[in-house]
Amino acid sequence: MDKILVGLKRVVDYNVRIRVKPDGSGVVTDGVKMSINPFDEIALEEALRIKERGDASEVIAVSIGPPDCQQQLRTGLAMGADRAILVEADQETDPLAAAGIFLEIIGREQPDIVLLGKQAIDDDCSQTGQMLAALWGRPQATFASKIEFSNGTASVTREVDAGLEVIDVDLPAVITTDLRLNEPRYVKLPDIMKAKKKPLEVIGAGDLGVDMSPQFSAVRHEPPAERQKGVMVEDVDGLIAALKDKDLLG
Amino acid sequence: MSKVLIIAEHDGTHLNQSTAKCLNCAQSIDDAGADVVTLGNQCAAVAEQAAALTGVSKVLTIERAENEHAVAAVMAPQIAALADDYDYVLAPSTTFGKDLAPRVAALLGVGQLSDVMSVEGPREFKRPIYAGNAVVTVQVPEGKKIVATVRAASFRPVAPSGGQAEIASVQISVELPGHTRFVELLSGSSGDRPDLQTAKVVISGGRGVGSEENFEILYRLADKMNAAVGASRAAVDAGFVPNEMQVGQTGKIISPDLYIAFGISGAIQHLTGIKDAGTIVAVNKDGEAPIFEIADIGLVGDLFDVIPELEKHL
Numbered sequence: 253m254d255k256i257l258v259g260l261k262r263v264v265d266y267n268v269r270i271r272v273k274p275d276g277s278g279v280v281t282d283g284v285k286m287s288i289n290p291f292d293e294i295a296l297e298e299a300l301r302i303k304e305r306g307d308a309s310e311v312i313a314v315s316i317g318p319p320d321c322q323q324q325l326r327t328g329l330a331m332g333a334d335r336a337i338l339v340e341a342d343q344e345t346d347p348l349a350a351a352g353i354f355l356e357i358i359g360r361e362q363p364d365i366v367l368l369g370k371q372a373i374d375d376d377c378s379q380t381g382q383m384l385a386a387l388w389g390r391p392q393a394t395f396a397s398k399i400e401f402s403n404g405t406a407s408v409t410r411e412v413d414a415g416l417e418v419i420d421v422d423l424p425a426v427i428t429t430d431l432r433l434n435e436p437r438y439v440k441l442p443d444i445m446k447a448k449k450k451p452l453e454v455i456g457a458g459d460l461g462v463d464m465s466p467q468f469s470a471v472r473h474e475p476p477a478e479r480q481k482g483v484m485v486e487d488v489d490g491l492i493a494a495l496k497d498k499d500l501l502g
Numbered sequence: 503m504s505k506v507l508i509i510a511e512h513d514g515t516h517l518n519q520s521t522a523k524c525l526n527c528a529q530s531i532d533d534a535g536a537d538v539v540t541l542g543n544q545c546a547a548v549a550e551q552a553a554a555l556t557g558v559s560k561v562l563t564i565e566r567a568e569n570e571h572a573v574a575a576v577m578a579p580q581i582a583a584l585a586d587d588y589d590y591v592l593a594p595s596t597t598f599g600k601d602l603a604p605r606v607a608a609l610l611g612v613g614q615l616s617d618v619m620s621v622e623g624p625r626e627f628k629r630p631i632y633a634g635n636a637v638v639t640v641q642v643p644e645g646k647k648i649v650a651t652v653r654a655a656s657f658r659p660v661a662p663s664g665g666q667a668e669i670a671s672v673q674i675s676v677e678l679p680g681h682t683r684f685v686e687l688l689s690g691s692s693g694d695r696p697d698l699q700t701a702k703v704v705i706s707g708g709r710g711v712g713s714e715e716n717f718e719i720l721y722r723l724a725d726k727m728n729a730a731v732g733a734s735r736a737a738v739d740a741g742f743v744p745n746e747m748q749v750g751q752t753g754k755i756i757s758p759d760l761y762i763a764f765g766i767s768g769a770i771q772h773l774t775g776i777k778d779a780g781t782i783v784a785v786n787k788d789g790e791a792p793i794f795e796i797a798d799i800g801l802v803g804d805l806f807d808v809i810p811e812l813e814k815h816l
C-alpha cells in the first residue's frame with residue numbers, strides 16, 4: 253500500500269469539565285485545554301504501526317478547523333506522521349461538510365486507507381467516516397478493534413452491540429477506530445523538534461469548492477438534568493432496607 | 503403531512519427492542535403512525551413482530567440474499583431509494599443504526615442528527631454532546647429530509663397494538679456493492695442472562711473487581727436477581743469481560759430500573775451511560791469516589807464482603 257490518510261480533530265481535552273455558557277450559546281472553550289480527539293489519536297497510531305510493519309509508505313495527517321489546529325497536527329507529526337494538511341475553516345464544520353472536504357483531499361492524494369476516529373468527543377456525532385465512505389462510493393469498516401491486510405483487502409474486527417463482528421472490505425476503504433484498537437504512543441521531545449521541520453500545508457476550505465453551509469442550527473445549549481446525590485447507607489442491611497423502600501427487591 | 507420511516511433492527515429472527523423505542527419517538531413527531539422497513543433474507547417473523555407494534559402504519563420488507571447480514575454499504579442505497587417517499591428516516595442509536603444512518607444521510611445529501619433524546623417540534627430536537635455534559639437543541643431547516651438516530655435510553659418502547667398492521671414486500675432495483683463482505687460474528691457469551699440494553703436490573707463491575715475469575719461473583723449475584731451484567735471500560739480493557747459489556751459514552755447507554763456498580767469510580771464517560779437509570783447504587787471502598795456524587799444509594803465497603811452478604815439476603 254501507498255498512502256494512509258488520517259483525520260485529526262482538535263477538541264476539548266477529555267479531562268476538562270465541560271461548562272455551558274450562561275447565555276446558552278455553546279460551551280466554554282476559551283482558555284480550555286485542547287487536544288487531538290482520542291479516537292483520532294488511535295487512528296494515527298494504527299496508521300503508524302501499519303507503516304512501521306512495511307504495509308504502507310506514507311502517513312498524512314489532515315485536520316479541518318481554525319489555524320490553531322496546527323498544534324494538533326504538529327503533535328501528529330511528532331508522533332510520526334510524514335506530513336500534514338490543514339484545511340482552514342473559520343466556522344464549525346459539520347460531518348457532511350467534513351466528509352466533503354476529505355473527499356477532495358482523497359482526490360488529490362489517492363490514499364488506500366482513510367483512518368478516522370469513530371466519533372469526536374465534542375459533538376459525539378459518529379458520522380464523518382460513514383458519510384465519507386458513502387460520498388466516495390467505497391467500503392466503511394466502523395468501530396474497528398483489529399485490522400489486518402492481505403491482497404488488497406482489509407479484514408476488520410468491529411465492536412458491535414452483539415460482540416465482535418468481522419468484515420472484509422476491498423481497498424481503498426474508510427476505517428473508523430474504537431478504543432481497543434491500540435494504545436497511542438507518547439511523544440518524545442526530540443520528535444517534537446523534528447516535527448517542526450516536517451511539511452504542513454495549509455489549504456482554505458473555500459478553495460476546495462465544498463459546500464460548508466451548516467445542515468442544522470443550534471437553538472440553545474443547556475446543562476443536562478443533574479442527578480441528585482442520594483443517601484449513604486452504613487452496611488448491607490441498610491442497603492437492603494433502602495432497596496426495599498424503593499420497591500426494588502422482588 | 504409528514505411521513506416517517508423507521509429502519510428495523512433485528513438478527514433475522516427477533517426484532518430488537520430499539521425499534522419499538524424509535525416508534526415512540528416517531529409518535530412525538532407525527533401521531534399518524536410510521537412505516538417500518540425490515541431488510542433481510544427470509545425474515546418474515548421479524549416483519550410480523552414489527553406489524554404488531556403500536557403506531558405502525560405499514561411494514562415494508564425488502565428481502566434479498568444480500569440483506570442476510572446488516573452491512574451498511576449494502577443497506578444504505580436501498581433505504582436511500584425508499585426514502586424518496588418520506589420526510590423522516592429514523593434508526594436506533596445502536597451500533598447498527600450508527601453505522602447505517604450517516605451513510606443513508608450522505609446518499610440523500612443531508613446532515614444527520616445523532617442520539618435524539620426528545621422531540622421539541624416537528625423540526626426541533628434535543629441531543630446530548632460532550633459525553634452528555636451538555637444538551638443542544640437543534641433545528642433542521644424546512645425542505646430537508648430528516649435522518650436521525652434515536653437515543654434508546656430516552657424513549658420507552660411502544661406496547662403491542664393488539665392488532666396487526668399491513669405487511670408489504672417491496673422491490674428496490676438499485677445496484678448493490680460487493681466491496682464489503684460479512685465474515686462472522688463472534689459474541690462473548692452472556693449465556694441466558696438478560697440483555698444489557700433491555701434488562702430491568704443491571705449489575706456492573708469495574709477495575710475494582712480485579713480479574714476475570716472474580717467477575718464470577720457478579721454473575722452469580724446477577725443470576726439471583728435476574729439481572730444483566732455490565733462493566734466499565736477499565737474492566738473491558740483489562741480483559742475481565744468482553745467488549746459488548748461496556749457501559750458508557752463509547753459503550754452502551756442503558757436505562758434499567760436499578761443499576762448497581764461495584765468497584766467503579768464513576769468517570770464522566772461511564773456515568774453518561776447510566777444517567778437514565780431509575781436508581782443507581784454504588785459500592786466502592788473509597789468514600790471519595792465520584793460515583794457517590796450521583797448514586798441514589800451509596801455504600802462504602804469492599805465488594806468482596808458486600809456481595810456475599812447481599813446474596814444471603816436474596
Ligand SMILES: Cc1cc2nc3c(=O)[nH]c(=O)nc-3n(C[C@H](O)[C@H](O)[C@H](O)COP(=O)(O)OP(=O)(O)OC[C@H]3O[C@@H](n4cnc5c(N)ncnc54)[C@H](O)[C@@H]3O)c2cc1C
Nearest residue numbers: 708709710734735736750751752753765766767772787805
Ligand atoms: C474517549 C474515552 C471514552 C471512554 N469511554 C468509556 C466508557 O464508555 N465507559 C467507561 O466505563 N469508561 C470509559 N472511559 C474510561 C473512563 O475515563 C475511566 O477510565 C473508566 O471508566 C474507569 O473504570 P473503573 O471505574 O472501573 O476504574 P477505576 O477508575 O480505576 O476505578 C476503580 C474503582 O474501584 C474501587 N475498588 C477497588 N477495589 C475495590 C473493592 N475491593 N471493593 C470496592 N471497590 C473497589 C476503587 O476505589 C475505584 O474507585 C473512556 C475514556 C475516554 C478517554
